[in-house]
Amino acid sequence: MRTRLLAALTALASLAAPLTAVPARAATASPGCDPIDPAACLLPFPNDWFTVPATTPTGRRVNLDPTATPRNLAGKNIDPAAWNAADGFSPGSMLLARVPGLDLAATGAAPVTDIGRSLDRDAPIVLLDLDTGERVPYWAELDANAPEARRALIVRPARNLRDGHHHAVALRDLRDAAGAPIAPGEAFTRVLGGTLPEDDPLAARQRSLRPVLRDLRHHGVAASGLYLAWDFTVASTASTTGRLTHMRDDALATLGGGSPSFTVTSVVDRTPTEDPQIAREITGELRVPNYLTAPGGPPGSTLRLGADGLPTASGEVRAAFVCVVPRSAMDHPARASLYGHGLLGSPNEVRARNVRAMAGEHGFVFCATRWSGMADEDIPYVAGVFADLSRFPAVPDRLQQGMIAFLYLARALAHPGGLSADPAFRAPSGRPVYDRRQGVVFDGNSQGGIAGGALMAVATDVRRGVLGVPGMNYSTLLNRSRDFAPFQAVLDRAYPDKLDQQLILAMLQMLWDRGEADGYAAHMTGDPLPGTPRHDVLMHVAFGDQQVATVAAEVEARTIGARAHTPVVAPGRSPDVRPFWGLRALPWWPYPGSAVVLWDSGAAPPPVTNTPPVTGPDSHEDPRADPAARLQKAVFLKYGLVVDVCGGRACTAAPA
Structure with missing residues (x-):
C-alpha cells in the first residue's frame, strides 16, 4: 500500500506547477x-x-x-x-x-x-x-x-x-x-x-x-x-446523516427480510504449523446496491441523487470480504465481528498479527470489507484530490457507499440464511463456526476507528463496538498526523497559501462529516438516529499517537458521553493541567456502558501545536498488540462490560 501511495504521489508531484507565492485576496x-x-x-x-x-x-x-x-x-x-x-x-x-x-x-x-x-x-x-x-x-x-x-x-x-x-x-x-x-x-x-x-x-x-x-x-x-x-x-441532523440513513433503510428494505446475496470465492484451511491461531481464511463477494453514479461505483464516483436530494440505487457493487476463523471455532462456536481496516487499506488487514491474536485468544470470527472512498483502490484518486479540491465530494460519497457494504456484511453474518448457512462457515462436524444468535459486534483500528464511529451510529445489526486508536474530525487530525505528509506536499504545491489551507480543511470537514464519526458522534451512543438502536462503544486511545492525535479522541469521547478509566495517565506524563478534561470517571467495575481508556507505552507526549509528533517511537499500534487490552476488548464485545485490566492504575502497554 505504501509503495502504491508513494508512486501515485510522485507522479502527481512531477506534474504539479512549481511553488509560487500567492497574493492575499x-x-x-x-x-x-x-x-x-x-x-x-x-x-x-x-x-x-x-x-x-x-x-x-x-x-x-x-x-x-x-x-x-x-x-x-x-x-x-x-x-x-x-x-x-x-x-x-x-x-x-x-x-x-x-x-x-x-x-x-x-x-x-x-x-x-x-x-x-x-x-x-x-x-x-x-x-x-x-x-x-x-x-x-x-x-x-x-x-x-x-x-x-x-x-x-x-x-x-x-x-x-x-x-x-x-x-x-x-x-x-x-x-x-x-x-x-x-x-x-x-x-x-x-x-x-x-x-x-x-x-x-x-x-x-x-x-x-x-x-x-x-x-x-x-x-x-x-x-x-x-x-x-x-x-x-x-x-441539522438530517442534512449531515440523512443520505446515509436513507441509503441504509433503502438497501436493507430491498432484502425483504432475507440475507444479502454473496459468493464465496476461496476457502483456505491452515495447519497449526502454518498458523497456530487461525484455522481457515475465507474470501468472497457481497452484492450491494450501488448508489453511485458510475456502474460498479469506482473511485471518483459521486452519489446519484434524486429530485428529493436523496441517493437512489442503480445496479450493484461487488464488495469483497475476507474472514478469518480461529482454531477454537472448530470445536466451540465463536463470536462474529466486523473488522474495520486502517488508512487507505483493504480487507486483507483482517489477517494482521493483532487481529489473528484477538481471534485466537478470545474466539472471534472477524470479517472485513473495504472502507470505499478511503481504501487501497482510492489512493490515486485521493492523491489527486489535493491538487483540485473540487473533486473532493467523491471521497465522502464513496465512504457512505462503503458503509452500506459493512451493513450488508453485518446482515449476512446475522441472518440464519446468511454466511453461517454456507459450507465455508461450517466446522467438520457440520456446525457453524460462529453462533449468530450471540449477535454481531465491531472492532476497528485507526481509520477503522474513525469511520467505525459513523458505522456504530447507523448500524442496526451491531450493538457494541471497539474503536481502536480512534479520533474524529479530519480537519483537526490532518495537520497532527505524520500520515498526511505526502498529501500535504501535494496541497502545498496546488494551494500554497497557508491561510487558504485552513479554510480548505474547514470546508472539507463539512462533507467528510457524512462519512466519518464527526457527523454522527452525537448519535453514536445516546440520542440514536431514527430507526436505529442504541449502541455502546469502547475507545482505546494511544498516548502520543503519531497518526491519530489523542486530542481528537478526547473530543469524540466528550461528545458521546464516554466514561474515562482513571487514573488516565501516570503523574508527569501528560502536559495537560487535567488529563481528559471534561470526562467523568468510570463509577464502578465492571461498567455496563461506553468508555474510553488511554494506553501509555512510553511514547513522547504529543505536541501542543497543530503539528505531528516527530520524535521517538510511534504508539499507534501498541494498544491492539497488548494482551491485556485485547482481553478488555473481548469482555466488552462479548458481554457489554468494561473491566479493569490495569489493576487500578493508569493503563500501560508494551511497545509493539
Whole structure:
C-alpha cells in the first residue's frame, strides 16, 4: 500500500506547477466575501454571512459564492455546489479568523493543555450556543505551520456543537506579545459604530450583526473590547446523516427480510504449523446496491441523487470480504465481528498479527470489507484530490457507499440464511463456526476507528463496538498526523497559501462529516438516529499517537458521553493541567456502558501545536498488540462490560 501511495504521489508531484507565492485576496474581491475580516474571502469561518434563508430544518442554506472559495495555482476555485446543499456547517467545525500580531499567551486564551479556562467568565474568546445560552468549551491555537503574515487563529470546540443550533463567536481583549491591546479592523469598527447609511457598502453587514451583538451583550459580552464577532448555524441532523440513513433503510428494505446475496470465492484451511491461531481464511463477494453514479461505483464516483436530494440505487457493487476463523471455532462456536481496516487499506488487514491474536485468544470470527472512498483502490484518486479540491465530494460519497457494504456484511453474518448457512462457515462436524444468535459486534483500528464511529451510529445489526486508536474530525487530525505528509506536499504545491489551507480543511470537514464519526458522534451512543438502536462503544486511545492525535479522541469521547478509566495517565506524563478534561470517571467495575481508556507505552507526549509528533517511537499500534487490552476488548464485545485490566492504575502497554 505504501509503495502504491508513494508512486501515485510522485507522479502527481512531477506534474504539479512549481511553488509560487500567492497574493492575499482582499475580502472585497468577491461579492461573496465577508468584509469584517479582510485577510481572506471566507473569513471568519464558519459564518452565516455565507448562508441564505431556506426551507430547511435550520431555516438556512449554505451559499458559498463560486468566486469566493480558495483557488489553486491553475486559477480554479473550489466548486461549492456540493457544500451549498447543506443547511449549516460542521458540528466539529474549527473557527477561523486572522488577527495580526495576536499572542495567545499574553491574551490569556485557553490552550489545548488547559481547556477548562475557555469557560472562565472573562475568557477572551467566547463560543456561545444561542439556542441554549451555554458556553461551549474549546481550545485556541495559532497555525504553527504558517508564516506570521498568513497565520490563522484556530478555535476548536472541545466537544461537538449541537446539530442545528445557532452559535455566536466573540473575540475580545486580544493582546500582542508586548501585552498591548489589539484594536479591531476598520470595517468591524465601523459596523460597531452608529447606523450606517443605506448606500454604505457595510450597511447590510451591520444590520445582520446587530442581533448577534445584542445576544452577546445579553450573555455578558459587551461591545467594548470586541475585536470581532460573528454567528453561524450548525447543520441539522438530517442534512449531515440523512443520505446515509436513507441509503441504509433503502438497501436493507430491498432484502425483504432475507440475507444479502454473496459468493464465496476461496476457502483456505491452515495447519497449526502454518498458523497456530487461525484455522481457515475465507474470501468472497457481497452484492450491494450501488448508489453511485458510475456502474460498479469506482473511485471518483459521486452519489446519484434524486429530485428529493436523496441517493437512489442503480445496479450493484461487488464488495469483497475476507474472514478469518480461529482454531477454537472448530470445536466451540465463536463470536462474529466486523473488522474495520486502517488508512487507505483493504480487507486483507483482517489477517494482521493483532487481529489473528484477538481471534485466537478470545474466539472471534472477524470479517472485513473495504472502507470505499478511503481504501487501497482510492489512493490515486485521493492523491489527486489535493491538487483540485473540487473533486473532493467523491471521497465522502464513496465512504457512505462503503458503509452500506459493512451493513450488508453485518446482515449476512446475522441472518440464519446468511454466511453461517454456507459450507465455508461450517466446522467438520457440520456446525457453524460462529453462533449468530450471540449477535454481531465491531472492532476497528485507526481509520477503522474513525469511520467505525459513523458505522456504530447507523448500524442496526451491531450493538457494541471497539474503536481502536480512534479520533474524529479530519480537519483537526490532518495537520497532527505524520500520515498526511505526502498529501500535504501535494496541497502545498496546488494551494500554497497557508491561510487558504485552513479554510480548505474547514470546508472539507463539512462533507467528510457524512462519512466519518464527526457527523454522527452525537448519535453514536445516546440520542440514536431514527430507526436505529442504541449502541455502546469502547475507545482505546494511544498516548502520543503519531497518526491519530489523542486530542481528537478526547473530543469524540466528550461528545458521546464516554466514561474515562482513571487514573488516565501516570503523574508527569501528560502536559495537560487535567488529563481528559471534561470526562467523568468510570463509577464502578465492571461498567455496563461506553468508555474510553488511554494506553501509555512510553511514547513522547504529543505536541501542543497543530503539528505531528516527530520524535521517538510511534504508539499507534501498541494498544491492539497488548494482551491485556485485547482481553478488555473481548469482555466488552462479548458481554457489554468494561473491566479493569490495569489493576487500578493508569493503563500501560508494551511497545509493539
